[in-house]
Amino acid sequence: MELREGQVAVVTGAASGIGLAMARRFAADGLKVVLADVEEGALDKAAADLRADGADVHARVVDVGVRQQVLDLAESAYDTYGAVHVLCNNAGVGSGAEGRMWEHEPNDWQWAFAVNVWGVFHGIQAFVPRMIKSGQPGHVVNTSSGDGGIAPLPTASVYAVTKAAVVTMTESLYAHLKAEHARVGASVLFPGPHMLRTGLWESHRNRPARYAKERPRRTPYRSLDQWESAMKAAGKDVAFTPVEEVADLVVDGIRADRFWLLPESEHSDAQIRARAASMLDRANPSYLESFILD
């Protein structure tokens, strides 16, 4: 679709990282932005910074895992601006699960599913009917990940399962929108191709009490800086993709009506080929073995 000044973009998880970069980019292109996030202090700061740069901003504290809050977000976005053209279901968390799957706490799964899967579904249900009904062009971007969206990292398997669900949900959404001849498109985003310097490693900062861990972690949470130092100490180079590049990929993809917002990467392509070959050959998924840690 054509992105034009005065249109409205809604971004969930907009107070930090990729969501904030997308909001900044939409605002720079003259769109009004609706910022939704569960972390009030960071949201207030993001909104103030964007307004200081001249953006038209509506910010709202929302837990995307709570259906009524997402329905209320849509209500307030339409009350404020009268239309929504772009919806980015981007809020996401790492689950904090440790060890093997049979040792995981159900709350690790409940929380990651509430935000990463139900959050996207609630966004679709709250906004898409009105976007279609308006008859105006629109686009939905759902944030997946190479982890799960392409192939699972078994050490982050809960997250991977949720991000695989986001791909399938978006493929289904795409088909349903086509079947309705809607003027609304859909894309699935794989941020990258490298690591991103965002708050994802500190996802536990937003973990609600209703999904609290039932027992203390065996190992403390590792920050991105700690992980980077450990990699460097092991002689491994770590590359980062700037979040602004992800935002550019999203805007270009919406303009081109591209479904797969998948940055060029030999590593991802090799994973996709290995997985597809394993299925086509009815062979066991040996490509996962290189990821499995003792």
Ligand SMILES: NC(=O)c1ccc[n+]([C@@H]2O[C@H](COP(=O)([O-])OP(=O)(O)OC[C@H]3O[C@@H](n4cnc5c(N)ncnc54)[C@H](O)[C@@H]3O)[C@@H](O)[C@H]2O)c1
């Ligand atoms: N960082 C990476 O390397 C990477 C890679 C692939 C995919 N992703 C995905 O990108 C998206 C954005 O993550 P990020 O890396 O920018 O991390 P981030 O932590 O910087 O941003 C995520 C935002 O979502 C918000 N959030 C968390 N729970 C929420 C909830 N219940 N309701 C509303 N908002 C909530 C957080 O407060 C935060 O502002 C996520 O879906 C993540 O899974 C990230």
